Amino acid sequence: xxxxxxRLQLTGISKTxxxxxxxxxxxxxxxxxxxxxxxGENGAGKSTxxxxxxxxxxxxxxxxxxxxxxxxxxxxxxxRALGIGMVFQHFSLFETLTVAENIELALDAGAVDARLDAxxxxxxxxxxxxxxxxxxxxxxxxxxxxxxxxxxxxxxEPRLLIMDEPTSVLTPQAxxxxxxxxxxxAAEGCSILYISHKLxxxxxxxxxxxxxxxxxVTGTCDPRQESSSGLARMMIGGDLPHPRHRxxxxxxxxxxxxxxxxxxxxxxFGTDLLDIELDVRGGEIVGIAGISGNGQNELMAALSGxxxxxVADTIVLNGEPVGRLDAARRRTLGLAFVPEERLGRGAVxxxxxxxxxxxxxxRQAMTRRGFIRFEAVxxxxxxxxxxFKVKAPGPAAVARSLSGGNLQKFIVGREILQGPRVMIAAQxxxxxxxxxxxxxxxxxxxxxxxxxxxxxxxxxxxxxxEICDRLAVIARGRLSAPTPTRMTNAEAIGLLMxxxxxxxxxxxxxxxxxxxxxxx
Amino acid sequence: xxxxxxxxxxxxRLMSWASPLLAVAATLIVGFVLFSGLGKNPxxxxxxxxxxxxxxxxxxxxxxxKASPLMLCAVGLAAGYRANVWNIGAExxxxxxxxxxxxxxxxxxxxxxxxxxPLMIVAGAAGGxxxxxxxxxxxxxxxxxxxxxxxxxxxxxxxxxxxxxxxxWRDPEGFNFPxxxxxxxxxxxxxxxxxxxxxxxxxLALAVVASGWLFMARxxxxxxxxxxxxxxxxxxxxxxxxRRTVWIGMLIGGATxxxxxxxxxxxxxxxxxxxxxxxxxxxxxxVAFVGRLHPLGIFLASLLMSLLYLGGESAQMALALPSAVxxxxxxxLLFFLLAADVFINYQLRIVHRPASVAAAA
Numbered sequence: 001x002x003x004x005x006x007r008l009q010l011t012g013i014s015k016t017x018x019x020x021x022x023x024x025x026x027x028x029x030x031x032x033x034x035x036x037x038x039x040g041e042n043g044a045g046k047s048t049x050x051x052x053x054x055x056x057x058x059x060x061x062x063x064x065x066x067x068x069x070x071x072x073x074x075x076x077x078x079x080r081a082l083g084i085g086m087v088f089q090h091f092s093l094f095e096t097l098t099v100a101e102n103i104e105l106a107l108d109a110g111a112v113d114a115r116l117d118a119x120x121x122x123x124x125x126x127x128x129x130x131x132x133x134x135x136x137x138x139x140x141x142x143x144x145x146x147x148x149x150x151x152x153x154x155x156x157e158p159r160l161l162i163m164d165e166p167t168s169v170l171t172p173q174a175x176x177x178x179x180x181x182x183x184x185x186a187a188e189g190c191s192i193l194y195i196s197h198k199l200x201x202x203x204x205x206x207x208x209x210x211x212x213x214x215x216x217v218t219g220t221c222d223p224r225q226e227s228s229s230g231l232a233r234m235m236i237g238g239d240l241p242h243p244r245h246r247x248x249x250x251x252x253x254x255x256x257x258x259x260x261x262x263x264x265x266x267x268x269f270g271t272d273l274l275d276i277e278l279d280v281r282g283g284e285i286v287g288i289a290g291i292s293g294n295g296q297n298e299l300m301a302a303l304s305g306x307x308x309x310x311v312a313d314t315i316v317l318n319g320e321p322v323g324r325l326d327a328a329r330r331r332t333l334g335l336a337f338v339p340e341e342r343l344g345r346g347a348v349x350x351x352x353x354x355x356x357x358x359x360x361x362x363r364q365a366m367t368r369r370g371f372i373r374f375e376a377v378x379x380x381x382x383x384x385x386x387x388f389k390v391k392a393p394g395p396a397a398v399a400r401s402l403s404g405g406n407l408q409k410f411i412v413g414r415e416i417l418q419g420p421r422v423m424i425a426a427q428x429x430x431x432x433x434x435x436x437x438x439x440x441x442x443x444x445x446x447x448x449x450x451x452x453x454x455x456x457x458x459x460x461x462x463x464x465x466e467i468c469d470r471l472a473v474i475a476r477g478r479l480s481a482p483t484p485t486r487m488t489n490a491e492a493i494g495l496l497m498x499x500x501x502x503x504x505x506x507x508x509x510x511x512x513x514x515x516x517x518x519x520x
Numbered sequence: 521x522x523x524x525x526x527x528x529x530x531x532x533r534l535m536s537w538a539s540p541l542l543a544v545a546a547t548l549i550v551g552f553v554l555f556s557g558l559g560k561n562p563x564x565x566x567x568x569x570x571x572x573x574x575x576x577x578x579x580x581x582x583x584x585x586k587a588s589p590l591m592l593c594a595v596g597l598a599a600g601y602r603a604n605v606w607n608i609g610a611e612x613x614x615x616x617x618x619x620x621x622x623x624x625x626x627x628x629x630x631x632x633x634x635x636x637x638p639l640m641i642v643a644g645a646a647g648g649x650x651x652x653x654x655x656x657x658x659x660x661x662x663x664x665x666x667x668x669x670x671x672x673x674x675x676x677x678x679x680x681x682x683x684x685x686x687x688x689w690r691d692p693e694g695f696n697f698p699x700x701x702x703x704x705x706x707x708x709x710x711x712x713x714x715x716x717x718x719x720x721x722x723x724l725a726l727a728v729v730a731s732g733w734l735f736m737a738r739x740x741x742x743x744x745x746x747x748x749x750x751x752x753x754x755x756x757x758x759x760x761x762x763r764r765t766v767w768i769g770m771l772i773g774g775a776t777x778x779x780x781x782x783x784x785x786x787x788x789x790x791x792x793x794x795x796x797x798x799x800x801x802x803x804x805x806x807v808a809f810v811g812r813l814h815p816l817g818i819f820l821a822s823l824l825m826s827l828l829y830l831g832g833e834s835a836q837m838a839l840a841l842p843s844a845v846x847x848x849x850x851x852x853l854l855f856f857l858l859a860a861d862v863f864i865n866y867q868l869r870i871v872h873r874p875a876s877v878a879a880a881a
Contacts, residue, residue, distance in 0.1 A: 017529075306756050328759025337757070345753040350531070351746075358743060359758045367740045398530060 005068030007032045007160055007191040008053065013062035015048055022048035023059070024215045030160065035182060035192045037202040037223060039235055040212035041433040042404060046195050049212070050162050053193070054086045055079040067159075085153030086162040091145050093137045095269050100133035103152045123154050127181045138269050142291050143174040150181070161185065162193045167201060171291060172461070172494035179205050197235070197434075199228040211235055236434050255453035256280040256303070256422045257316040263302055263309065271295040271477040273302065278455075278472070278479060280422065285444060285454040286482055287468030289461060289493050295477035296457050297340070300426045303455075304337040305330040318421055332363060336420030338412050340427045340457075342404065346411045349400035353392060353410060356399050357381040361418050380417065388413035389439065405436030412440050416447055423447055426457045441467050461490050475499035525866045535864045540810045540821070543856035550852050560839055568838045569831035581716025583826050585788060588725040589614070589780035589797065591822035593804030595732035596776030598813040600769030602736065603745035604752070607770055609655065609670030610777040611801025612677035613648035617778025618785045619681055620647030622792040625707035625785070626689060626700055636706045641724075641782050648778020649771045651677060656770035660763040666770065674801070682794045689792060700792035709787045721783035726819075728776055733815035735772075745769065777801055798829065806854045825850070 010028040014021075023045045030036045040046045051057040053064070055073035064071055066082055073079050079086075093102050100117055117133045124131040129147040137145060146166065153161055163182070167175045182192055182205065196202055202209060202223045209223040211234040219234045261276040273295050280286045290296060301307040303315065305327035312321035322330050327337075343349045347356045357380045358366055366376045381395035388409045392402055399407060412428065425444065429437035445467055448454050457474075458464050464471055465485060472482040473496035480501040483492075548566075555565040573579050593610040600607045607613075621644035628636050654673060658664035682698070691701045709719035736742040748755040748765040755762065784796050807825050811817030832846025 020529075304757070305759060326759045326761065327757060328761075331759060339757055341753070344751045345757050348747055348751045348754045350750050355743070358740075359747060359754065362740055370740055371734075371738050372740055372743060400530060 004032055006030060006065070007034075007067060008193075009065040009068075010049075010053070011063045011065070013049065013052060013059050013064075015045075015052060015057060015059050021215045023052070026062070026212070026215070026217055028210050028217075030191045030193060032159075032191055033186050033189045034208060035186050035194055035206045037206035037209035038193060038195045038212065039197065039199075039202060039209050039223075039231065041197060041235055042431045043433070044212040044235075045215040046212055047164065048215075050086065050164060050193065050195060053079070053160075054084060054162060080156055080158075083157070083159035084162065085156055085158035085160070087146065087149045087153060087164065087166060089164040089166075091149055093145055093148060095138040096136065098134050098136050099131055099148050099151075102137060102148060103133075103155065106152050107155065119155060120151060124151050127151075127154060127184055128177065129181055142293055143170050146170070146178075154185075158190060160191045160193065162195070164195045165197075166194075167196070167198065171497045172490055173498070175201070199223075199231045199235075202231070203228065213237060232434065255282045255318055256424075256455060258303070259314060259316070261299075261302060261309070261314050263298060263307070265298055266307065271298055273298050273477045276479045278482075280453040280455050282421070282453045283448060283451045284469040285448045285456060285467055287464035287471045287485075288455070288457045288474050288479070289464050289471060290457075290459070290474035290497055292459055294475050296426065296474055298477070299474065299479075300337075300339065300424065300457065303424055304335070304339070331360065331418075334421035336360075336415035336418055336423045338408075338415055338423075338425040338428055340430065342407050342411060343400060347399040347407060350398065352381075352396050352398055353385065353390075353402075354378050354381040354395040356410070357384060357395070357414050361414055364418060380414075384410055384413040384417055387417070388443065403433075405432040408432050409436055409439060412443055416443060420447075420452060422453045422455070424455045424457075427459065428456060429458070429460065429463060437463075461493060464493075465490070473497050473501070476502065478502055523868055523870050525862075526869045528865055528867050531864050532867075535860075536812060539860040539864060540812065540817070540857060542860040543810070543853055544824070546856040546860070547849060547853045550856075551849065554848075558841070560841075565835065565839060569835050570827060572838070573827065573830035573834045577713070578716050579830070581713050581718035582830055583823060584722050585716075585718050585826075586829050587822040587826035588722045589783055589800040590804050590807050590825050591729050591818055592725045592776045592780040592783065593773075593801050594807035594811060594818045594822060595729050595815055596773040597804055598808045598811070598815070598818060599732060599736060599742070599745065599772040601749075601808060602813050603749040603765045603769045605749075605766050605769030605773075606667045607652060607655070607670050607773040608667050608805065609652070609672075609674050609801070610773060610780075610804050611797060611799065612670070612674035613651045613774040613777035614781040614784075614797055614801045615674070615677040615681050616647040616651040617644035617781025618792065618796040619677075619684065619781075620644050620778070621782030622700065622703075622785045623689075625703040626792075628707075629701060629704055631704070632706055634706065636704075637709065637786065640707060640786055641779055644778040644782030645775040646778065648774040648776070648781065650774070651778075652770040652774025653767075656767050659766050659770075666766070670770075678795070681792065681796065685792050685794055691791075698794050702791045703786065707786060708790060709783065717788050719783075719787045721787050724779065724783065728779065729815045729819055732776075732818075736815065741768065777804075803829075803850060806850055806857075810853065810857055828853075 006029045008030040010026060013023050013026040015023045026049060038046050038049065048057060052059050053073070055075045055078050064073060071082065100120060103120060104116060120131060120133040124147065129151055131147055131151055137148065166178060170178060186192055194202070194206055206223050209221055210217055211219045213235060223231060258276055258278040261273055263273040265272050271294060276299065302309060305325055308326055309315065309323035312323040314323040316322065317330060317333050317335055320333055322333060339345045348359065354377045358372065358377045361380055364380060366373055366380065378395045384390065385392055385395065390410045390413065391406045402410065415423065428440050428444065432440065441463065444454055444456065456464065456468065468485050470482040471485050471488060471493060473480040473493060475497055476499050480496050552562045555562040574583050593614060597607055597610055621640040624636065624640045624643045651673060655666040655669035658669050659666045685700055686698045689700045691699060709721045712718045712720050712722060744755070744760045745765055745768060747758065748760055748762065752762070780800060781796060785792055789796060803825050807818055807821045810824065811821035828846055828849050832843060835841040835845055836843055
């Protein structure tokens with residue numbers, strides 16, 4: 001044999017769910033030591049394919065060959081026994097346990113012994129993933145948690161490692177470190193399946209790419225030889241739109257002013273907000289960058305009124321102190337808000353689009369003496385669908401039946417059509433396909449051009465650089481002073497994201513105190 | 521080949537209305553087996569249970585008479601249930617309604633004005649609301665579980681009524697029986713259908729059910745209650761107050777149950793007794809769910825539940841079956857309904873293993 005058998009070979013894999021074809025006749029070949037990208041938009045079938053490989057989902061048809069032999073992978077334990085490891089996008093770690101305890105829980109019985117701590121140290125150092133086995137998960141940053149997940153896989157000496165959107169939670173600097181680790185692993189012969197929709201990363205890291213669209217393979221290529229736009233065309237079947245952007249023309253004083261906002265988290269693993277100061281003026285977009293879990297949720301809840309504050313003056317909306325007002329009353333004063341979660345928060349999944357329009361837009365003459373004017377509701381929903389090009393059968397369509405991107409367009413549109421004076425959007429394009437994302441960004445820019453104050457919280461640095469006039473960073477519950485976008489760059493923002501701007505940082509002391517309280 | 525439950529892409533609208541019918545059918549099958557096992561002719565038993573009670577005008581009157589408190593309580597409970605406010609204490613709120621309404625009747629025993637009856641109804645609704653306000657307050661203030669609090673308050677209410685009719689409100693000329701004076705004519709609901717006991721309370725119940733529909737389906741507040749039940753985070757996002765939801769849900773349930781209580785003491789009973797309800801407040805929970813928390817469904821389900829009450833009595837007399845048979849049918853019906861409801865969100869699927877993968881294994 002001249003060439004070794006492929007590490008993994010999928011032939012004709014299909015999986016159909018009641019409402020959607022997740023994978024149709026997918027072929028995929030991964031060679032030993034290859035870093036292989038699986039590229040596709042949200043909903044293209046990447047995750048289903050990976051779950052099939054990891055034994056979580058059973059395919060309807062197709063064969064799987066492992067090192068040349070046909071295999072059936074019924075469950076994740078079987079996958080692990082074969083040598084397949086997977087790092088999920090959403091971590092499955094117990095926050096109250098230590099690194100070693102978490103890893104021990106995941107190992108199959110028999111693999112655990114007294115030398116576990118030493119083995120964790122050894123593996124983590126060999127691959128450049130420094131970890132203290134005795135630290136508790138809750139005291140760790142997201143990047144550190146990902147290291148735990150990776151170390152957990154590496155202890156089982158995998159021959160194929162699946163990474164599902166690993167960089168969505170990392171700073172640019174941490175992404176660099178992760179790539180080092182992955183390259184070292186590949187050099188030792190471990191194959192890596194790298195799932196992402198970020199074209200630049202794939203071009204920097206991977207030797208081969210399989211592109212999925214609507215559950216089908218639309219091409220395989222060497223991403224190093226392709227341009228980003230070439231990859232994008234394979235991924236979305238068209239060209240990437242670019243936003244139109246005019247010069248900022250700010251008007252008047254701050255439409256949204258936050259002064260000295262400190263708020264203890266209401267969840268034991270939440271983040272306390274400390275001394276947040278922020279001004280957003282009409283006619284500008286201010287962006288807040290940061291790794292998720294650094295206080296974004298708490299800040300959004302405080303600004304939207306989902307959590308009310310004790311002091312009214314802390315948040316001022318168009319000159320009115322609103323700290324003590326609930327979300328409904330802040331809306332009457334001209335606030336609109338697009339939350340991070342679409343289903344269950346921004347929209348009621350079981351309800352129609354019309355009902356979901358009524359949810360926040362009922363002040364738009366949708367009621368008469370407490371009773372609903374259904375014609376007005378339908379008209380509003382229809383107008384939102386038409387103006388924001390929402391792909392939906394009509395106002396009667398159930399929110400859950402829409403794709404993520406279309407529902408998000410509907411929610412953004414519903415908020416915009418209320419004619420807000422301040423618009424807050426959290427992760428407005430998270431999990432949204434490229435076309436819809438561009439449309440949403442354009443809508444936010446148009447809003448700014450009309451003189452609305454816009455605040456955008458996002459983990460996607462590219463997005464923030466594209467649309468924002470000023471950028472601030474949130475880290476450990478504190479907000480950096482906003483900088484004009486053109487006077488900064490990704491490196492500088494990345495540094496801020498690690499908390500470098502925090503003066504008199506007691507984060508280290510806090511961690512040390514937790515250490516002493518731990519099981520030493 | 522395996523059979524497994526698979527979640528539907530979206531809840532089946534068909535199943536959500538077919539499920540109560542399936543539950544009724546399954547209950548009838550259990551009834552068939554049960555009657556056969558007891559050595560009764562099942563067909564005759566069915567006749568006695570489900571047809572005989574409503575063969576004549578009097579029977580129809582009884583059916584509507586007993587359906588009235590059931591639909592009253594159920595429609596009020598449904599308003600709360602849609603918002604995930606679990607008021608289990610309608611029986612207690614009904615009892616308080618009977619006490620307050622009855623108290624008016626006794627206090628103005630010699631009055632002759634037409635205002636007595638409306639005042640009784642208002643007092644009854646207020647009494648039910650006051651009783652429901654206790655769990656609402658404890659829930660919003662101390663986060664106490666309203667299921668437990670409202671349920672426990674049922675027993676307090678029943679014992680309170682018992683204390684009154686054994687003591688302060690006992691009829692001095694009643695030969696020491698634990699019952700109040702008979703109400704005066706102005707404190708009784710006028711008859712609606714001659715030769716039956718049906719009174720205008722039935723019309724009142726229908727009006728309340730219709731208002732319940734208006735509230736739930738047409739008003740912004742009703743819509744917001746539904747949002748609170750379906751997606752609490754979305755309700756919070758839209759600024760719908762969780763406290764207000766709990767208060768509205770509990771108070772509506774309390775008010776309708778209180779009116780039902782007045783309907784009983786100012787209707788078929790005509791005085792205060794130690795017990796004013798054969799468990800209407802509890803049966804109404806089943807009625808609310810069998811009726812899909814929808815006022816029209818509740819109207820139909822209350823007729824069915826009323827028929828079960830009448831059938832149980834009829835079966836006691838004609839077939840010498842114990843009175844427990846009514847409760848048995850109620851419980852069986854709810855049991856099958858909950859089971860059939862699984863199919864609203866899930867479907868059975870027969871799974872064939874993929875041929876090629878199986879062959880390779």
